[in-house]
Amino acid sequence: MTAAKPRARSGGRGRPSKATGLDLKETILDSAEGLFARHGFHGVTTRQVAAEAGVDTALIHYYFGAKRELFDAVFVRRAEILNQARSVSMNAYVETHGDAMTVEGVIEAFIDPLLRISQDGGQGWKSYFALVAQVNNTPAWGGETMARFFDPVVHQLVDTLKVVRPDAEYRDLYWCYQFLTGSMMLALSETGRIDSLSEGLCHSSDLEAVRARLFAYCAAGFEAVVSRRKA
Amino acid sequence: MTAAKPRARSGGRGRPSKATGLDLKETILDSAEGLFARHGFHGVTTRQVAAEAGVDTALIHYYFGAKRELFDAVFVRRAEILNQARSVSMNAYVETHGDAMTVEGVIEAFIDPLLRISQDGGQGWKSYFALVAQVNNTPAWGGETMARFFDPVVHQLVDTLKVVRPDAEYRDLYWCYQFLTGSMMLALSETGRIDSLSEGLCHSSDLEAVRARLFAYCAAGFEAVVSRRKA
DNA sequence: TACACTTTTCATCACTTGATGAAAAAACGC
DNA sequence: GCGTTTTTTCATCAAGTGATGAAAAGTGTA
Numbered sequence: 001m002t003a004a005k006p007r008a009r010s011g012g013r014g015r016p017s018k019a020t021g022l023d024l025k026e027t028i029l030d031s032a033e034g035l036f037a038r039h040g041f042h043g044v045t046t047r048q049v050a051a052e053a054g055v056d057t058a059l060i061h062y063y064f065g066a067k068r069e070l071f072d073a074v075f076v077r078r079a080e081i082l083n084q085a086r087s088v089s090m091n092a093y094v095e096t097h098g099d100a101m102t103v104e105g106v107i108e109a110f111i112d113p114l115l116r117i118s119q120d121g122g123q124g125w126k127s128y129f130a131l132v133a134q135v136n137n138t139p140a141w142g143g144e145t146m147a148r149f150f151d152p153v154v155h156q157l158v159d160t161l162k163v164v165r166p167d168a169e170y171r172d173l174y175w176c177y178q179f180l181t182g183s184m185m186l187a188l189s190e191t192g193r194i195d196s197l198s199e200g201l202c203h204s205s206d207l208e209a210v211r212a213r214l215f216a217y218c219a220a221g222f223e224a225v226v227s228r229r230k231a
Numbered sequence: 232m233t234a235a236k237p238r239a240r241s242g243g244r245g246r247p248s249k250a251t252g253l254d255l256k257e258t259i260l261d262s263a264e265g266l267f268a269r270h271g272f273h274g275v276t277t278r279q280v281a282a283e284a285g286v287d288t289a290l291i292h293y294y295f296g297a298k299r300e301l302f303d304a305v306f307v308r309r310a311e312i313l314n315q316a317r318s319v320s321m322n323a324y325v326e327t328h329g330d331a332m333t334v335e336g337v338i339e340a341f342i343d344p345l346l347r348i349s350q351d352g353g354q355g356w357k358s359y360f361a362l363v364a365q366v367n368n369t370p371a372w373g374g375e376t377m378a379r380f381f382d383p384v385v386h387q388l389v390d391t392l393k394v395v396r397p398d399a400e401y402r403d404l405y406w407c408y409q410f411l412t413g414s415m416m417l418a419l420s421e422t423g424r425i426d427s428l429s430e431g432l433c434h435s436s437d438l439e440a441v442r443a444r445l446f447a448y449c450a451a452g453f454e455a456v457v458s459r460r461k462a
Numbered sequence: 463t464a465c466a467c468t469t470t471t472c473a474t475c476a477c478t479t480g481a482t483g484a485a486a487a488a489a490c491g492c
Numbered sequence: 493g494c495g496t497t498t499t500t501t502c503a504t505c506a507a508g509t510g511a512t513g514a515a516a517a518g519t520g521t522a
Contacts, residue, residue, distance in 0.1 A: 220455030
């Protein structure tokens with residue numbers, strides 16, 4: 001599809017295209033990311049990745065080894081950026097609000113970085129979120145992969161929520177997190193389903209609409225579960 | 232794994248194994264369902280399906296044609312049962328409650344049939360829900376598939392909610408439905424992620440715990456979005 | 463038994479898959 | 493320039509892919 005000429009390098013501008021190998025590596029990761037996001041791990045062949053990156057098949061194995069290692073490289077590339085952004089956001093919220101923290105505020109600090117990155121980060125990030133959503137729903141090996149990369153920041157969320165609502169049970173917090181992540185991931189993956197379902201009334205690419213509703217939605221659901229259990 | 236002997240028929244009990252073809256067809260669908268649910272469409276080969284069903288590869292093509300048609304047969308087999316159960320449940324709720332309908336009641340009538348079926352329907356249904364969840368997060372062809380089978384009952388939900396909250400905007404209703412379905416599908420697919428995340432505190436197979444929280448969670452989120460937009 | 467019909471198996475095809483070793487090309491150090 | 497190392501291409505392999513036609517086995521009907 002987006003076929004690249006075999007030897008088109010880094011824009012032909014600025015530095016005299018010194019780094020020959022490194023940006024090809026990134027190009028391969030970009031192509032793999034988009035394809036994996038659309039068709040899943042097994043739905044993509046190394047030849048497709050190579051073709052879209054404008055590169056020989058063997059080069060993929062030269063840089064990344066086996067196909068699964070390529071996938072992991074795609075997954076890990078943005079995971080750390082993501083985790084750091086969320087962690088920073090939540091820490092900032094805790095520091096600036098102190099005793100005035102609210103459930104909705106904490107949830108917003110947890111989700112909003114992802115929305116913002118998706119809005120400002122270009123197509124690569126959108127593909128990545130679709131990829132994560134897919135992995136999240138893969139029973140076979142998705143669970144371990146998600147846990148390996150995203151457990152710490154989730155625990156940070158749960159612990160912060162526990163500070164805001166000290167009488168909440170951890171069981172409830174974890175269940176509510178699961179509900180939250182289901183909604184969030186589906187929104188971030190922008191499947192386009194809501195577009196046809198609502199007959200054009202909503203657009204899954206309209207993350208501003210998500211922002212205007214998701215925080216309040218999750219926070220209210222959250223409070224309801226916690227208080228109901230308390231009663 | 233669950234290898235079946237090539238000629239083990241319908242339990243060896245009761246009728247003298249008259250229906251030779253039809254129950255083999257079901258056996259193939261069962262095997263395909265489980266494998267597709269775990270590894271996705273592209274992660275499964277017709278040979279694997281045949282092996283687990285204890286059947287020759289060619290028989291799959293004899294009954295279902297191409298691999299994709301097999302997948303569609305798996306998908307459609309339970310979709311109608313599902314839709315009817317939900318439709319019946321919602322109609323019953325509307326009839327029995329009339330003016331006393333609540334948002335939470337409608338949502339429960341929409342979700343609870345799925346939870347009940349998953350609890351009482353055996354492993355086949357659990358696999359099926361995992362499969363649907365996976366399709367729901369597949370950008371390539373998942374959207375059309377979901378729309379084709381599940382749009383009507385969703386519109387029924389949205390319309391009923393509109394009756395309960397006449398001043399709500401359809402845009403909000405559709406967005407809230409998307410949040411709801413993200414949570415619901417993740418819960419139904421029982422990925423096991425919450426088990427390790429909560430360090431044993433929660434179990435994704437515990438649908439009773441889901442029932443005790445999800446309805447209230449979604450309903451409260453719902454009311455919050457609707458009333459917030461009104462203000 | 464003979465016949466028609468359906469179901470199941472067997473053998474195989476044309477093609478794709480992930481992967482590799484060796485050669486070629488490019489980049490680098492001097 | 494020259495030797496070395498890294499990067500990229502080429503040719504190819506062994507295994508597996510979905511699919512099919514023809515034969516075999518089974519089933520029902522006279």
